[in-house]
Amino acid sequence: MTGSSRLLIIGGLALAAFGMLYGLHYAVFVEHQTLDQMGGSLAQAFQSAAGRHPEQAHAALYSYAEAKYDYVRQVDAHSHWIGLAMIMIVLGVLFGRVNFSESFRQAIALSLLVGSAVFPLSVILQTYHHGATILKALAVASSGLVILAMAATAWGFARLRPN
Amino acid sequence: MSAVAKPSSIHSTFAPMSARRLLVFGGIALVAAGMFFGDIFAVFILHQNAGGQGAALIAANQAVAAGDETAVSKIFGSLGSILEDRGTKVDAHVHMIGAGYLALMLALVQPFVVLSIKTKKTLAALFITGGTLLPVGIFLIHYVGLARSPFAAIGWASILADSAGALLIIVLIAEAWGFRRYLRTRELAEPALPDDNSWERRALLSGGALLILLGFLHGAWYAGEYLYQHERMETAILQSMISTASANDLNTATAQVANFGNLAGARAVNIAAHSHIIEFGLLAMLLSFVQPYVFLSTRWKRRWTQVLLAGFLILPVFVFLELQFGLLAGGIADIGGLMIIVALVAMLVGIFRYTGRLDAPAGGAA
Structure with a gap:
């Protein structure tokens, strides 16, 4: 097994296990409370409106939007960690078929690993600092790294020559 | 070019009831079942559920206009149930297919997992069991609720789902441990996969890589162009809904x-398109190995590969x-889903047919 394959498989397994543990932790300790907060806030907004309390309605709606912002990103990060990890593991087994030099394959593998780990992390960090430009930039850069690495991989497969 | 691996090679890598x-x-069975469930959900439940959500919101607006806080509370109770109904079915669909992908992926890395044959078989059986129970538990959450649960917020169905998820994690950790042992010994636990260079494998590999790349590009486009815009729009629409209902402007x-x-x-179709095209790309690559x-x-293998890629x-x-x-587009998408299911079942039948011929001295399929 080449170094690039090993990097992808070990990195992918670690990332998948981490993503699952994170998801389990979130499902057990956070998700139910967050969903309750989302549903409760939205209901509260309508109830306050029915009671002709527009300021309370606005505050409840704001609370709903905040909770949903966090929920969407938490679930997205969990699913992207595992999804990207699975792609890395599968590619790890196939990487010998990517027709580049081993050093270039290692660069691709490292890009995939770094991008796949950092992209969901930057998304989760946005739940602590809503709208932070640096985190958005990190998400764009890391996802761009994954896209470039995948494009290089597809190109490597296309360069496949018969034995 | 041989499309079917030599029997001796297959015999040693694909023994009956082996972990692989x-x-x-x-x-493949989990993926096909998850796809079938998804198709049933899309045709018979998804649109009706969306209609139910809309009707509940209209009723909530009417209650707001009438100043009836009790009615609002009741309506949101029913809306929560409608959303839970939809959410748990989507999650069951996603997790069943995800577990199927993981099972195929684990099959792929079995030569690099240095554990005893018995342990590997047990782990494989536990993984399939967990992968089946996890979506079943999620599906039941809406129907079981908190009935007879010892916990305040988590019902028995959630406990089943969480336990099955924990089982999957334990199996993955054990497989990772086996892989660690390979890294120390550098000896394969079983013969590597046949080095097949058939048209089907190449088509699935390159097609899969392209599908994943397309999905990545679509996701980046959606996140950059619409993600934040849609979040702002949702809050603005709800704000306007509440304000106008309060002012008795029900129209x-x-x-x-x-x-x-x-x-x-708009959000649902973009997210579904993004996730499905990447998942199908990954599945294409996984299926290239089998x-x-x-x-x-x-x-026939070539035909089913073409049907599969077209459906993907x-x-x-x-x-x-x-x-x-x-x-119209929804109907065509459902037909695409059906094409995938049929092709997957055909491949499953092909694998099943092979099972009965393990001891054949030579040859390929009829």
Whole structure:
């Protein structure tokens, strides 16, 4: 097994296990409370409106939007960690078929690993600092790294020559 | 070019009830079952559920206009139930297919997992069991609720789902441990996969890589162009809905319910297109490995591969086009889903047919 394959498989397994543990932790300790907060806030907004309390309605709606912002990103990060990890593991087994030099394959593998780990992390960090430009930039850069690495991989497969 | 691996090679890598066979068979079955469930959900439940959400919001607006706080509370109780109904079915669909992918992936890495044959078989059986129980538990959450639960917020169905998820994690950790042992010994636990260079494998590999790349590009486009815009729009629509209903302007409030539904639809089709095209790309790559074990003639293997790849492209593209072309595109997407299911079942049959010929001295399929 080449170094690039090993990097992808070990990195992918670690990332998948981490993503699952994170998801389990979130499902057990956070998700139910967050969903309750989302549903409760939205209901509260309508109830306050029915009671002709527009300021309370606005505050409840704001609370709903905040909770949903966090929920969407938490679930997205969990699913992207595992999804990207699975792609890395599968590619790890196939990487010998990517027709580049081993050093270039290692660069691709490292890009995939770094991008796949950092992209969901930057998304989760946005739940602590809503709208932070640096985190958005990190998400764009890391996802761009994954896209470039995948494009290089597809190109490597296309360069496949018969034995 | 041989489309079917040599029997001796297959015999040594794909023995009856081996961990690899359990994982390949169980994995494809989980994916096919998850796809079938998804198709049933899309045709019979999804649109009706969206209609139920819209009706509940209109009723909530009417209650707001009438100043009836109790009615609002009741309506949101029923809306929560409608959303839970939808959410748990989507999650069951996603987790069943995800577990199937993981099973196929584990089948792929079995030569690098240095554990005893018995342990590997047990782990494979536990993984398929966990992968089956996890979506079943999620599906039951809506129906079981908190009945007889010892906990305040988590019911028995959630406990089943969480336990099955924990089982999957334990199996993955054990497999990782086996892989660690390979890294120390550098000796394969079983013969490597056949080095097949057939048309089917190459088509699935390159097609899969392209599908994943397309999905990545679509996701980046959606996140950059619409993610934050849609979040702002949702809050603005809800704000307008509440304000106009409070002012007894029910026509405008009802129009905002329609806007809310359209926005939810736009988000749903983009997310579904993004996730499905990447998942199908990954599945194509995974299925490229099991081709030597599909005991069908070369002609039929090629046909099913073509049907599969066509379905992989049709489903997400027409899901994406649902906003422009409505139910027509939705129907074509469902046909794409059906093509995938049929091709998967055909491959499953090919693997099943192979099982009965393990002891054959030579040959390929009829």
